[in-house]
Amino acid sequence: MREVDVGIPYGPAACLVSETGADVPRGLEHAELMAGAYRGEARKLLLHPYPKRGLGVNPLRADFPIRPPLNREPKTEDEEFAADTLRRMNEVLARIQELEDALDDPVSLWPRLRDAWKRAENEADPRMAEIVKQSREIxxxxxxxxxxxxxxxxxxxxxxPLNRVQEMDRASMLWLSRQPGRTVAERAGPAQRILSTVRYENFDTLENRVFHAYVKLAALVAREWQREHRRAQGSDRFRMVDGFRLRCRAIARDLDDLGVGVADAGVTPNYVLMQDKGYRTVRLAWERLLRRERILDDLWAWQAQTWTDFAVLAIVLAIDELEEARLIAQSPIVWRQEAVTGRWFDQDRPLAVFWLEETRRIVEVQARPEKPGALLTLARAHVSVRITDPSRSDVPRRIAVWTPHAMERLDIQDAVDGAATTLAEIAQIASNEVMRDGLILTPAQDKPEHAISSKGKARVDAIAFDASGDSLRLGMEALRDFIRRDIWR
Structure with missing residues (x-):
């Protein structure tokens, strides 16, 4: 954690988080994670986006991978790294978007989301995505x-030829009248040909150009999805997407042979594209894929925000799985049509409140607090779990949660040691709550790990996990163990 230094660039190993006072430097690319104060001094926690083209200014960022284009297979080590980063981003995005489906039934929101995440632990059952839906529907x-x-x-x-003339317009008649001869046959000359109107079939219409643009883009998106799910080649979903991709490529070749061009994004639809059922369906599907590409650029830049939302949902699911846990309050969750700085949904604080019937404690999950206390401000943790025992007069206990995200894998043992030292120092400060426990949730990049560190009375767990497969399963098991142990501590 450091203040922004214009002379020292962030690199792929950095979490791109900084701290400033009340005044944020003008023009600084950032999203505000938390704004607090300590002893009257304002402190703001800022997150900066990953650059979209490898370099960025204000703040200075260098040597970052570029989001891979759809039509390129990775060949170099850097391209492989970028492709793996995109795959992991899409996996996290899939877990977040499963919340949208679960919101259809708010009463069983968390059980439905938990079932979807359980399915994601099986890599042979590939994730749902826009291209999967289109493979089935289109x-x-x-x-x-x-x-x-x-x-x-x-x-x-x-x-x-005279015997094939079917239509003549005014210009053809004028041409004929200027030819020498008295009869039509004489005017046709030795070749017996006259100028006439001929009609040819032409397939290069706007609706067919949109059709052509769609099948080309859909084939590329399907290929990208397949590349990310090689382990699911035996699944029905994989075979369905593969068949759809091959059909799109065949149609694209046919349209090429017919001389049909490719429409540019943003064309104004004509009558056929709006009224013909088939062409209208294709146009809407094309626009959804185009919007997906635009959204991916923004999500690539703000992956850390999406990861934080994923981590918060994981904590709620881990608590909800406790047999004694009863959900007694939940903030309204408003789903957005498009992500804004990497965030797909808004919610009030706290996100969820649970009552533990046997332990007799209230557990609240809070994210991005509007008015963090002094301890959270000093810990620079914008996610936390608050535990209260209403039967006793003890002050509430709070678990600080950090969700660091970087392009390169973090050394979680080093991170957990540093966090434990920080909590031990903060524990000496007088406050109306106790904060001796911490939790770090960070991407594992296919190498799940669990580390623990203690300093005095402070204890911090670090869990590195991913959003699918065995890594998700192991990470959720470690998170459930942490929740069970720490709530009773």
């Missing part, structure tokens, strides 16, 4: 359009 539409690709008859003038 496949029949493509089959229908293949057999009725719209075409128009374009008129042109050319010399035509």
């Amino acid at each position: 496949g029949p539409v493509l089959q229908d359009l293949e057999h009725r690709i719209r075409r128009v008859l374009r008129r042109t003038r050319e010399l035509t």
Whole structure:
């Protein structure tokens, strides 16, 4: 943690978090995580985005990977690293987006979300994504359009044998009147051809250009999804996406042969694209994929925000799994159509409140507090768990939760030692609550790990885990063990 220094760039190993006073430097790219105060001095915790093109200024960032384009297979070590980073980002995003489906039934929100995350622990059951939905829904539409690709008859003038002339316009008649001879046959000359109007089939219409743009983009997105789920090749979902990709590529070749161009993003739809059911469905699907690409750029920059939301949901699920836990309050969760600085949903504070029937304690999960106390401000933790025993007069106990995210894997033993030292120092400060316990949740990058460190009465656990497969399963097991142990501590 440091203040922004314009002369020292952040690198891929940095978490891109800084601390400032009340005044944030003008033009600084950031999202405010928490604004608190200690002894009357304002302190703000800021998160800075990953640069989209490898370099960034204000603050200075250098040597970051660039989000891989859809049409390129990774060849170099740097490209492999970027592809792995994108895969992990998409896995976290999938866990967050499963919350949207679970919100359809608010009464069973957390059980439904927990079931979805359980399925994600099996890598042979690949994640749901926009391209998977389109493979199922758009496949029949493509089959229908293949057999009725719209075409128009374009008129042109050319010399035509007399026996094949079907139509003449004013310009053709003028041409004929200027030719020497008294009869049409004489005016046709030795070749017996006259200028007439000829109609040719033309497939290069706006609706077909949109159709062409869609199948090209859909094939690329499907290939990217398959590359991220190689271990699921035997699943029905994988086979469905593969079949959809092959059909899209075949249609793209046919449209190329017919001379159909590719529409640019942002074209104004014509009557056919708005009224024809098949073409309208394709246009809307194309726009969703285009919007996905635009959203991914923003999510790439703000992965740390998405990771924090993932970590908060993991904590709620771990508490909800306790047999004695009863959800007694939950803030409204408002889902956004598009992510804003990496965040897909808004909620009030606390996110969830549980009553432990046997332990007789209240447990609150809080994220990005509006008015953090002195201890949270000093700990620079914008997520926490608050534990209260209403039957006793003891002050509440708070668990500080850090959610560091970096492009490169963090040394969690080093992180947990530093956090334990910080908590031991903070524990000496007089306050209306106790904070001796801490939790670090960070991406494992395919190497799950659990570390513990103690300094005096302070104890901190660090759990490195991912958003799918065995890494998710091991991480959730470690998190559940931490919750069970620490609530009774």
